[in-house]
Amino acid sequence: MAEQGNSSEVALKVEGVGKSFGGVRALDGLDLELRAGEVLALVGDNGAGKSTFIKIVSGLYIPTEGHILLNGQRVEAASTAEARALGIETVYQDTGLVDVMDLGGNFFLGRELLHPNPILRAFGVLDKKRMHSIAHESITRIGAKFTGTHRKPVGLLSGGQRASILIGRAAHFGSKLLLLDEPTAALGVEQTAAVGRIVRAAAEAGLPIIIISHNIEEVFDVADRIAVLRLGNKVADVSVNETTREEIVGYITGAVPASA
Numbered sequence: 001m002a003e004q005g006n007s008s009e010v011a012l013k014v015e016g017v018g019k020s021f022g023g024v025r026a027l028d029g030l031d032l033e034l035r036a037g038e039v040l041a042l043v044g045d046n047g048a049g050k051s052t053f054i055k056i057v058s059g060l061y062i063p064t065e066g067h068i069l070l071n072g073q074r075v076e077a078a079s080t081a082e083a084r085a086l087g088i089e090t091v092y093q094d095t096g097l098v099d100v101m102d103l104g105g106n107f108f109l110g111r112e113l114l115h116p117n118p119i120l121r122a123f124g125v126l127d128k129k130r131m132h133s134i135a136h137e138s139i140t141r142i143g144a145k146f147t148g149t150h151r152k153p154v155g156l157l158s159g160g161q162r163a164s165i166l167i168g169r170a171a172h173f174g175s176k177l178l179l180l181d182e183p184t185a186a187l188g189v190e191q192t193a194a195v196g197r198i199v200r201a202a203a204e205a206g207l208p209i210i211i212i213s214h215n216i217e218e219v220f221d222v223a224d225r226i227a228v229l230r231l232g233n234k235v236a237d238v239s240v241n242e243t244t245r246e247e248i249v250g251y252i253t254g255a256v257p258a259s260a
Contacts, residue, residue, distance in 0.1 A: 017066035059083030085178030099155030160191030
């Protein structure tokens with residue numbers, strides 16, 4: 001079971017956020033808070049509204065109503081690029097990496113460092129040595145193991161190592177919020193546990209994290225709190241220390257009455 005985040009600072013505040021697609025109500029007046037250094041698991045059956053919420057926060061969707069505050073500032077991102085500029089990073093399962101590139105190239109993808117030599121810099125030559133060094137140091141700092149592998153194309157790395165690149169990259173570039181959408185869906189037990197340790201390390205460094213997962217065991221291992229969505233509504237928001245796996249499943253299926 002995860003340890004509770006210690007910070008009292010509210011990093012993310014979601015107030016009355018809803019989203020409609022024509023006559024279909026995908027999300028209905030969601031209220032949510034997330035503190036710095038806290039891991040919130042967002043769970044629910046298919047169609048519960050989890051992905052809709054992530055897409056709103058990450059800039060893919062504009063909410064029909066309500067608003068979002070990040071560190072006290074209103075978020076009005078109309079694209080993923082605008083969301084990233086605000087410090088909101090989203091990691092999807094096994095996406096966002098270029099298989100033929102190595103660790104340094106993927107870590108600095110879109111943020112490449114130019115060579116310090118002004119002549120080489122003028123020709124757009126990259127400082128690959130520094131990129132490798134920073135990437136390797138940043139990712140090993142959060143618990144990933146890359147000894148002897150950091151110059152391999154990432155397509156040859158394990159699923160856990162690939163996920164750690166995405167999470168480590170988000171943490172390194174000063175993200176204010178990390179969204180993880182099923183990051184371990186295609187991973188085995190050992191690799192899922194490794195990613196869980198990396199998520200906890202990122203949270204302990206102060207990064208607020210929301211993770212979507214259908215894996216209840218993973219949720220209880222990595223999260224501080226669990227919010228349950230059902231048919232677009234939040235039906236529970238509880239500490240992992242104050243609930244059980246059976247109760248969470250009951251909220252998801254509707255067998256347990258809503259508590260939120």
